Amino acid sequence: MITEFIQFSLTPILIGILAGISCAIPGNFLILKSQALIGDAISHVVLPGIVVAFIFTGVISTIPMLLGAAGAAIVAVLLIEIIKRLGKIEPGAAMGVVFTGMFAFGVLILEQTDTSKVHLDVEHALMGNLESLIWLKAEGWESLFDRDALSTLPDELFRITLVCGLILFLTLIFWRWLKIVTFDEEYAKTIGIRSSLISFSLVIITAIAAVAAFESVGSIIVIAMFICPPAAARLMTNKLSTQVIWSIFFATLSAIFGYIIAGYGPHWFGGENAVSAAGMIAVFSGIILMLTCLYGPYRESVGQKKV
Amino acid sequence: MNTFVQAMLFQAGYNVALVTIGAILLGVAAGSAGTFLFLRKRALVSDAIAHATLPGVGIAFIIMTWLGGDGRSILGLLCGSAITALVGLIIIEWIPRRTRLPEDAAIGSVLGVFFGAGIVLLTVIQTMSSGRQAGLESFLLGSTAGMLFEDAVVIAIGGFLSILGIWIARRPLTIVAFDKDYAISMGYDIRKIDLLMMGLVLGVTVIGMKLVGLILIVAMLIIPAVTARFWSNRTDEVVIIAGFLGGLSGYMGAILSASAPSLPTGPIIVLIAILLFIVSLFLAPNRGVFSIFMQYRKTKSNIHRRQGLLTIAKGKDVVSPFTKKLLLNEGLQGLDGLTSKGKELITKIHIDENRWIAAKEIYPDKDMSKNYGIKFIEEILTMDELTNLDQYIKSQKFKSRSYDY
CATH class of the missing domain: 1.10.3470.10 (ABC transporter involved in vitamin B12 uptake, BtuC)
Known part of the structure; x- marks a missing residue:
């Protein structure tokens, strides 16, 4: 039982948790800066990114695809900014124009190329393949100390750990700046912080988180994790540091319970096959958000009548 | 096909x-x-x-x-x-x-x-x-x-x-x-x-x-x-x-x-x-990028042309290279001072400057200041307002600025 759990569930859950945390941390700042939907835009343009990467390299391999996705994310962010400024269009509409346009472009090229293999990857990009990231060599907890077994851990685990670590590290280093820029951009400018630089870096970090997470868990979780755990955390506290910690907690909770319910839930109801873990994790994060909307201690806005 | x-x-x-x-x-x-x-x-x-x-x-x-x-x-x-x-x-x-x-x-x-x-x-x-x-x-x-x-x-x-x-x-x-x-x-x-x-x-x-x-x-x-x-x-x-x-x-x-x-x-x-x-x-009139760029260039030229001519009329030298080039290209200034076309325009600008001063006095509530120095006032006021303005200038109440240097 334990062996089976470690083989089939431990690594997907860990990857789910790390991906969730990687998205939730930048999500906190995006929500406070009213840019919550940039995560949505970025996760849509991942598709054209991987398609273009496939066309240039002609192979399905991870690194070019990640680079392609990251490149597309940066192009999208720049295009949104350009259209916003050149056309004097509000940010939401500019985002809508860019990501739908790029998505359409991605689908079009996909249909033009010989894509029997890539086609699988479109669904993969949307839904992820969390369930397949298993660790067959494991024989029990002792495998955690077994070098041979450890070397067969899925690569995705290492990559997402690296990204999650990077995001945690950067958040801690730049904490003070991020905090000031998030709450009062004008004040930040007067004390000499280059707020536009910090804001742009935040978007880049968001893109990195989205790309790293989409590879293992698909773009659905990415969108949900950018917004749901931080939004729920926002209703739990008034203090930014506490909010970030809550969001990490909620992301972890969603990943664990979402995965377990997706994997084992259908058996409890007499079903035979597991359902999409990525989808279930997103649903679970939504349930947490719903609960905090109803019962969170800081759910009301200032001056709002208690309902 | x-x-x-x-x-x-x-x-x-x-x-x-x-x-x-x-x-x-x-x-x-x-x-x-x-x-x-x-x-x-x-x-x-x-x-x-x-x-x-x-x-x-x-x-x-x-x-x-x-x-x-x-x-x-x-x-x-x-x-x-x-x-x-x-x-x-x-x-x-x-x-x-x-x-x-x-x-x-x-x-x-x-x-x-x-x-x-x-x-x-x-x-x-x-x-x-x-x-x-x-x-x-x-x-x-x-x-x-x-x-x-x-x-x-x-x-x-x-x-x-x-x-x-x-x-x-x-x-x-x-x-x-x-x-x-x-x-x-x-x-x-x-x-x-x-x-x-x-x-x-x-x-x-x-x-x-x-x-x-x-x-x-x-x-x-x-x-x-x-x-x-x-x-x-x-x-x-x-x-x-x-x-x-x-x-x-x-x-x-x-x-x-x-x-x-x-x-x-x-x-x-x-x-x-x-x-x-x-x-x-890029191409839409008024709001398109190309149109906004052309408007910007036109405004810039208007300001430089007017200020350049006013400077010359005061007997001073134009320093800005952009202004110099603009005046030469438009045939307003020749090698030996203003051309006849330039002189004609400076007279018009002088009248316009006086009109702007007078307009501030008789139409103080009209918000026109953003166009001062860029457009001629006749492009902004109606015919009636303009006639009214010119009558005011001719009357004794208005102290016109003299441009005899």
Whole structure:
């Protein structure tokens, strides 16, 4: 039982948790800066990114695809900014124009190329393949100390750990700046912080988180994790540091319970096959958000009548 | 090319013609409904609505199969998708009203969570015995290849009904989109009208799902509206232009993909809309990038020409290289001082300077200062105002500035 759990569930859950945390941390700042939907835009343009990467390299391999996705994310962010400024269009509409346009472009090229293999990857990009990231060599907890077994851990685990670590590290280093820029951009400018630089870096970090997470868990979780755990955390506290910690907690909770319910839930109801873990994790994060909307201690806005 | 011309004239088969008509009607409906959304600065609500249709498709399929019917019946699937999209819409409206979360957080969470639920249901359906060929994935990206006659009829009728709905509700929608506070003072219930607008958008989304897919229908709602905004400042005109652009994209997309099977309808329609957007972004009069650049250059030249001539008239030297070049190029200054054309213009500028001073005295409430030094005052005032102004200058009350150096 334990062996089976470690083989089939431990690594997907860990990857789910790390991906969730990687998205939730930048999500906190995006929500406070009213840019919550940039995560949505970025996760849509991942598709054209991987398609273009496939066309240039002609192979399905991870690194070019990640680079392609990251490149597309940066192009999208720049295009949104350009259209916003050149056309004097509000940010939401500019985002809508860019990501739908790029998505359409991605689908079009996909249909033009010989894509029997890539086609699988479109669904993969949307839904992820969390369930397949298993660790067959494991024989029990002792495998955690077994070098041979450890070397067969899925690569995705290492990559997402690296990204999650990077995001945690950067958040801690730049904490003070991020905090000031998030709450009062004008004040930040007067004390000499280059707020536009910090804001742009935040978007880049968001893109990195989205790309790293989409590879293992698909773009659905990415969108949900950018917004749901931080939004729920926002209703739990008034203090930014506490909010970030809550969001990490909620992301972890969603990943664990979402995965377990997706994997084992259908058996409890007499079903035979597991359902999409990525989808279930997103649903679970939504349930947490719903609960905090109803019962969170800081759910009301200032001056709002208690309902 | 032959099929292209045939498709263009609705001659390439009954189904193609039907799909083309459906795409046009859908484009018109999406373009005009999307305009209200865009003008209310809520363009991305459509994204959440679109994603929230997916669980409804799944639930409807499961229920219809359980009841022993055909799970793929388009009307059933559309009803199911409309119901979950409506639930999503209500949650989006509820969260910012009852909590301190902003609307964009509500949009994003509904989008992610409902789509996640939809994917969970799709995996459930895949494991059902009847679900293997359900083809529900076509709702993600849309497809016309496997489209049944019934589907095309539903799209065409639905598109027509949406346009009719917009036409009936055009007045309250336009007023709210143009000026919310004015609409409140007229006694309109903003919340109800917003819900009506969202309802229309929801209708368009549900109908368009089969044709262009739930991700790209968002493009048909947003892009024509943003494009149309470049061409007009009037709400009613923007709605009509957006509808026209949407219909044009739908028509072009449908006939292009009919003549080349490797071009999928949905993405082609969107890319044509994007093309129209790019053209408008750069070339639209007044708001286009090119036009703004030309206005900037004209203003810059106006300022430099006037200040340059005034400087010369004072007997001083012009320092700025740009001004020097401008005066030479326009033949206002020759090698030995002002040309006759330059002298003529400086006289006109002197009169104008005096007029500006006088205008400040007799029209103190008129906000014209942003044009001072850029335009001649005769371009701003009416004929009567100008005559009045000149009479004031000639009278004893006005102390004119002398330009005898």
